[in-house]
Amino acid sequence: MLPRFVTLLAGLSLSGLAQAAATHYPLTIDNCGAVQTFAQAPQRAVTIGQAGTEMLYALGLGDKLVGTSLWFNNVLPEFKAQNDKVERLADNDPSFEAVVGKRPQLVAAQFEWMIGAQGVVGTREQFNELNVPTYVPPSDCEGKDNLVGADGTRLQPFQIASIYKSVSQLAEIFDVQARGEALNNELKQSLDTARKQLAGHDxxxxxxxxxxxxxxxxxxxxxxxxxxxxxxxxxxxxxxxxxxxxxxxxxxxxxxxxxxxxxxxxxxxxxxxxxxxxxxxxxxxxxxxxxxxxxxxxxxxxxxxxxxxxxxxxxxxxxxxxxxxxxxxxxxxxxxx
The missing domain is CATH 3.40.50.1980 (Nitrogenase molybdenum iron protein domain)
Structure with missing residues (x-):
């Protein structure tokens, strides 16, 4: 049996892809309080964080990645073939020079402190000066203060909807909305399955x-x-x-x-x-x-x-x-x- 996300993408019909609304460029989004504009679907992306990397792989966008970094675990088996073709810039934090040296049209970071005000890798302003759009998942900035505590402090409880939002936004940025919808449906089904497993357990x-x-x-x-x-x-x-x-x-x-x-x-x-x-x-x-x-x-x-x-x-x-x-x-x- 094929791995779940590979099966998901293989199951997307051409008619399903055709029905999804196309992205109109230039696309402007407000991401974690920073307005980012994309003139076209990025052809060269760098990720700082495993979660974003595997999310892009799950969206079938491995061919758009030119560099990854900040890995906690080995890549999921179903994405190994894609990942083997992408340069790993660093196991942990990459340098600003290593990231911009790949001439990215998008830098997606898993944590705001990587490219936010503290800028462990570089600040969003530094990337903006080079006309490189950046993206931070809403899960790491909405309802959260990343300047308090080593890994930030939650002002509001984490919302699972923020992951679905990331999938939808990345799908829109790359103009693969049908894939985003299918992936979100798969994730929601998985969540329901985990809950139902415990039905009747006190x-x-x-x-x-x-x-x-x-x-x-x-x-x-x-x-x-x-x-x-x-x-x-x-x-x-x-x-x-x-x-x-x-x-x-x-x-x-x-x-x-x-x-x-x-x-x-x-x-x-x-x-x-x-x-x-x-x-x-x-x-x-x-x-x-x-x-x-x-x-x-x-x-x-x-x-x-x-x-x-x-x-x-x-x-x-x-x-x-x-x-x-x-x-x-x-x-x-x-x-x-």
């Missing part, structure tokens, strides 16, 4: 903790706060997040987390190695040996779910992550890689 007393990584294993971990993407995943499935901070990924001490004693621990699996705890095996070793964490119910009872790090982000992997969590919560058994 999870009112169930809680969970997302552990993304740690700068070092002997210091406080980065965990998912309230109102963010990971918290949305739990709320969708009827499970309580034990962390109360509104920061996207705050650091919280293990003593506090152990006292909260979540029913489930959800730990990120990464292929990158920026921090020691990016390695999920090191996370597992720590949890089972640390004098504080080894007594947590989730550790003692083996209720530890290993989830791809990018499934905890606002992208198409989130929906697969929901399916993984739903299966575990329904069966009471954790899936291991």
């Amino acid at each position: 999870l009112t007393q169930t809680s969970a903790l997302f552990w993304f990584s740690s700068a070092d294993l002997d210091i406080d971990p980065y965990v998912a706060g309230r109102q963010g993407v990971a918290d949305f995943m739990l709320q969708t499935l009827g499970v309580r997040n034990v962390v109360e901070s509104s920061e996207e990924w705050p650091t919280v001490g293990w003593e506090t987390l152990a006292k909260a004693n979540p029913t489930w621990l959800i730990i990120a699996r990464m292929d990158r190695r920026r921090f020691p705890a990016d390695d999920y095996q090191k996370k597992l070793e720590f949890l089972r040996s640390d004098p504080v964490t080894k007594h947590m119910d989730a550790v003692r009872k083996g209720r530890i779910i290993v989830l791809d790090a990018d499934a905890m982000q606002a992208g198409i992997r989130l929906f697969r992550g929901l399916e993984t969590l739903s299966n575990a919560f329904a069966s009471g058994k954790a899936e291991q890689p």
Whole structure:
């Protein structure tokens, strides 16, 4: 059986493509408070962030990508053939020179702090000066202050509609609206499936903790706060997040987390190695040996779910992550890689 997104694109008939309204250029959109104008569908795009990269692949736009960067996991198998043809500018943050050196007609960043006011890679003004349009997913700017906290602070709960909005906007920018509609329908169906999996299960007393990584294993971990993407995943499935901070990924001490004693621990699996705890095996070793964490119910009872790090982000992997969590919560058994 073909992978889901490959099947999706293959199933789009020529008549379906013809019925979609064409984009009228120049196209102007207000993206995260910055007005961006596209004279034509971009022929050369650079992505800073895996979520945007795989979203473009899912839209069948791999041939428009000339550079990618900021990867947490290896590319999804169904996109490997496309990805093998695209230069990886950096595993983590690319330089401004590396990005503009590809002469892009679009730079799409997964996080606002990459090209926003802080501009880890470069500011939007710098790109504008070179007439390079930029794009930040609404999921990372709407209802969020990215100048507070290491990864920003949510002023309002994350909305799943922001992902559908990204798909629709990127589809409009590249003039592939029918593909955008089909992808959004696929994602919505996946979300409904994850919810229905838990029909009849009482999870009112169930809680969970997302552990993304740690700068070092002997210091406080980065965990998912309230109102963010990971918290949305739990709320969708009827499970309580034990962390109360509104920061996207705050650091919280293990003593506090152990006292909260979540029913489930959800730990990120990464292929990158920026921090020691990016390695999920090191996370597992720590949890089972640390004098504080080894007594947590989730550790003692083996209720530890290993989830791809990018499934905890606002992208198409989130929906697969929901399916993984739903299966575990329904069966009471954790899936291991």
